[in-house]
Amino acid sequence: MASHMPVNHPLRPIYRIVGGLSGLYMIVFGVLGAIQTGGEAPLGIGVGEVLLQGTNLANSLLSIAIGALVVLGTVIGRNADTLAYTYLGWAMLVIGMLFLAITRTDANVLNHTVNTTIVWFVVGTLLITAGLYSRSAPVRREAATSH
Secondary structure, three states, rough: HHHHOOOOOOOOOHHHHHHHHHHHHHHHHHHHHHHOEEEEEEEEEEEEEOOEEEOOOHHHHHHHHHHHHHHHHHHHOOHHHHHHHHHHHHHHHHHHHHHHHHHOOOOOOOOOOOOHHHHHHHHHHHHHHHHHHHOOOOHHHHHHHOO
8 A cells, every 4th residue: 555655745744734733733632631631530421621522631641642643753754754644543533433433321431522523533534644645755766656
């Protein structure tokens, strides 16, 4: 699959910015959620709401971790951003789908709401898209991979 992804796409800087901003959003959401739910139980249900999304301390810390990994990949560059965007984007889609299935049950330990799930789907999709178009390679290799 990696051979089918474009290399040195002309809009690569824009896709890196989109990926970095997605990671920053997750960090901001996580920090605000951690501030609001800091004194509560980590896996409390119905504990808090930040930016119109349900959250608790564990969900906030997970969001901070994902956002930090995305921003770290963006800062490192050299295709680390592509890996971070792609894998974390797919992870966010899988987690979002899981929590969409258990939103109104007692198994919803991260206090996900439908709004939270929609945001995770959107951010995950943005990350996957950024991962598809942010791959870089030396010019020699770019010429060899273009057909």
